[in-house]
Amino acid sequence: MIVSVLSAAILLLGLYVGSHRLNGWQVAAVVGIGTLGLALVVFPQFASYAARLLGVGRGTDLLLYFAVMAGLFVGANLYFRHKRQEAQLIAIVRKLALIEANTSSQR
Amino acid sequence: MGNLWVVVPAYRESAVIAQTLRGLARFLPRVVVVDDGSADETASLARDAGAVIVQHAVNLGAGAATQTGIEYALSQGADYVCTFDADGQHDSSTIDVMLEALTSGKAEVALGSRFLGATEGMTAARRLVLRVAIAFTRWQTGLPLSDTHNGLRAFTRRAAELIDLRHAGMAHGSEILAQIARQRLSYVEVPTTVRYSAYSMRKGQSLSNSVKIVFELFYAAWSR
Numbered sequence: 001m002i003v004s005v006l007s008a009a010i011l012l013l014g015l016y017v018g019s020h021r022l023n024g025w026q027v028a029a030v031v032g033i034g035t036l037g038l039a040l041v042v043f044p045q046f047a048s049y050a051a052r053l054l055g056v057g058r059g060t061d062l063l064l065y066f067a068v069m070a071g072l073f074v075g076a077n078l079y080f081r082h083k084r085q086e087a088q089l090i091a092i093v094r095k096l097a098l099i100e101a102n103t104s105s106q107r
Numbered sequence: 108m109g110n111l112w113v114v115v116p117a118y119r120e121s122a123v124i125a126q127t128l129r130g131l132a133r134f135l136p137r138v139v140v141v142d143d144g145s146a147d148e149t150a151s152l153a154r155d156a157g158a159v160i161v162q163h164a165v166n167l168g169a170g171a172a173t174q175t176g177i178e179y180a181l182s183q184g185a186d187y188v189c190t191f192d193a194d195g196q197h198d199s200s201t202i203d204v205m206l207e208a209l210t211s212g213k214a215e216v217a218l219g220s221r222f223l224g225a226t227e228g229m230t231a232a233r234r235l236v237l238r239v240a241i242a243f244t245r246w247q248t249g250l251p252l253s254d255t256h257n258g259l260r261a262f263t264r265r266a267a268e269l270i271d272l273r274h275a276g277m278a279h280g281s282e283i284l285a286q287i288a289r290q291r292l293s294y295v296e297v298p299t300t301v302r303y304s305a306y307s308m309r310k311g312q313s314l315s316n317s318v319k320i321v322f323e324l325f326y327a328a329w330s331r
Contacts, residue, residue: 097141101159
């Protein structure tokens with residue numbers, strides 16, 4: 001069972017990296033995080049060991065904290081991307097409005 | 108009186124735009140209504156009233172509409188640009204006072220101030236929030252102003268060219284003041300009468316919006 005889940009995960013990871021134009025560092029990050037995730041599935045005791053080292057206690061708690069941080073990071077990223085695209089939309093709409101107004105006033 | 112253009116940003120103002128433009132009739136045809144993506148009859152009513160229409164394809168916000176209107180006026184060779192709210196809260200006779208301040212060389216920007224003038228129908232809560240907003244603006248821009256976020260303003264061409272609004276939304280009121288401070292533009296405050304009608308209260312900014320404006324300003328200061 002675990003072998004099929006892991007192969008599916010690796011396949012998905014490969015598809016993700018392959019279908020996006022990522023630069024070298026991004027590929028390394030995806031592969032690194034993916035490998036770490038797989039390692040934690042196979043060796044769950046590693047999470048507990050790391051948690052004890054960091055003084056967190058339980059491995060599940062450590063994973064939860066990481067998940068929360070990842071969520072915040074993703075949220076912030078999307079927010080700033082949204083702001084950038086909003087600024088682009090504003091620029092386009094304003095420019096179009098001025099072009100339209102100037103062509104209709106020349107007629 | 109020089110080449111004055113009046114900029115009227117409008118969003119869903121079909122109920123009052125015709126009346127507002129009647130008050131500005133003596134400035135026609137140099138009145139530009141920026142229809143900010145309204146779904147109603149704002150644009151056609153304004154066109155019938157004789158104003159020039161510049162239309163945003165989608166709704167962007169008062170700041171974007173103001174900037175578009177200023178740029179249009181400049182492209183038409185305006186020597187002076189005045190912004191005027193579409194909802195009928197301003198008195199067009201104030202424009203003459205502001206223009207006089209600019210043509211006499213007293214200042215490059217004239218700002219309407221409802222606290223130097225008269226206000227009709229302002230609630231105590233609105234007065235309080237405005238006081239806080241003014242204190243915040245003074246702290247942020249360093250300008251000793253008596254009002255903030257008043258839609259009635261006039262600029263010389265040079266000043267209008269220097270204004271570059273990035274805030275699409277309502278925070279542009281503060282942004283204009285910040286840019287006046289940064290560009291060291293000379294300004295005067297002109298007393299205005301602001302009429303708070305049931306219509307303008309419903310259409311205008313809710314008081315809770317001020318929280319959003321402060322957030323937008325912090326975002327802008329940080330992302331710049």
